[in-house]
Amino acid sequence: MEHIIKVTKLTKVFDKTKVAVNEISFKVEKNIIFGLLGPNGSGKTTTQRMLTALLSPTSGQIMIEGTDYKHAGGKILQDIGYVPQKDALYNNLTVWENVDFFFSAYKYEGNRKDRIEEVLNKVDLLDNKNTLAKNLSGGMAKRLSIACAIVHKPKIIFFDEVTMGLDPVAREKIWRLTTELKEHATIVMTTHYMDEAEALCDQLLIMRDGKIIANGSPWEIIKHFDAKNLHDAMVNIKDENA
């Protein structure tokens, strides 16, 4: 079993007193969809931000493919793709230009034009390549956001509540796309939709108050909380929390 992410005693303290993440340790296998779940304020977003190098850990270690984040500098970012909750696109650039902008950040040996075409085709936006980002629908903008994150063929893709606010059809498209991406990359996603986590994730990490309270497959977690489904399991966790 090969692990792409290995986190050891990861801690984040804000303003010297507020412990957001408290000595958590976990491992993520290659080419799976890893779900990071928990109620609001549980520390999952802080954890994801540390994994994407947007925050520095107070202590602990993050290893990506055996390389320590601290010593890797910016090189590690070459292997990461990030789809934020907000679309975070350049509204006055076209679909193609947005993807091209992010493509330019990375070292990529293949043909630029071919790769952008391939990615736009994958997210079903090739016909809209000349449309300005500001003119896209919510679902299309989200797919463009994914295209920007995967254009350099990252090994790990972070999804931050990507289906938030999308209609069922658009969500379905994102789910299909996420499953396809798993073939070539590891997906680390946060979501508040339990049906989504149950349907997509191979492994789940549930956090509360900065600590891990459960780690396993959706089935194992449902069983652990003696619930009918993941939604009920999460409600049980929240009730305990309250």
Added chain:
Amino acid sequence: MLKIAYFELKKLLRDRRWLALIILQPIILLFILGAATIHDPKNIKIAVFSQWKNEYSNQIIQNLQDEKDLKIEILTSEKLLKDGLDKNHYRGGIVIDIKKNESQINGDLLFISNSTVPEISSQAKLLALNSTKKTLADFAAKNLQAKITTQSQAQSKIIQSDLKSKIDTLETNLSKLSLPNEQLTALTKPLQGIEKINLNGFDNLAKPNQIKINESKNTTRKIRYFDFYASAVVMLLVLITCLNMSSASITQERIDGTFERFFVTPYTKTQMIMGKMLTFSVISLIIAFVTIGTLYYVFNASLGPLWLVILITYLTSLSAVAIGLLVSSFTHTIAESIQVSITIFFSCLILTQFIFQTETMHPILTKITWLVPFTYSMQALREVNLLNVGFMDVWQDIAILGGSVIVFISLAIVLLHRKAD
């Protein structure tokens, strides 16, 4: 409506950074404004060169030095004086060419105004010429008094009425010298009671000394009122346009979320700042061309060599862009960016010697004006547009402007934090 106002107020009061800026802005600006006009103009620098060294020129210089609001610098050549004026080292210059010929003092005195700072130069002219006229009047009076004493000692026969008419002539001539009444009375006092006096040569005695006071400017260009302000307006327009354009650029990315996304790529903060700088530098060049083109073709403003004016304007705009990016690197909302930019703009308005000159400023503020790159921009533009100067005369101002771009960009890179902790 009251509910809306109530909640609006709550929202504003909870934005502490913005609130702090709103409160600090008028305080900062008032302090700067107060320090900029702390006293009437003083220490106005005037360069003086005398063609001849004699008691008269020495006395004129001495009296100029005694004028408390003037700061006199004595130079050894007329060329040094004119160069100093062109380089804006002095608010005015005085060339003294006075000597004594037999019993008469004659010659010329020339006051050269600095065309780049007409208001303070006028003040300097007023003080310098008043002092000089008084000195010249003293010479005339002393000269006359000495002669009159000699003549009275000779005690020739004379009719009182003739003497009276001569005294009247003397008084008329003395009045042309703008002497104060007390001094005039004191001068004519020895004549009272003299009954007989030899009038031979008295006409000559009563004539004022033959000294012409001339005035000129340190430029041969025909300068209109608009031209003086045109250079300053160019600097201010470019400053506000470029500052406005760049100061919210990174802040906007923070709001859109692209800032965060950008930093999950291998792009660095130096690349972000430099990329924006390059883009804005192209736009700045367009702004420089448009501003100068409008001034030249529409307003027919007096401009120096166009390439040099555009170069200074362009560097000014780059410096403004760099400051804007610096502002954007530490502000979190558009409202904050706007507040900081407005404070910077109004501070520059006061500190760049556009409205207030260093002569009215607190000494510390005077030093601060030289830390503002736009002071050099204003100075260089005025010199190039109003005087006959070239690149070699303003290269230091240009170098400082260029240096300021590097300093502000470096600061922006240092202050920009890619991480949110």
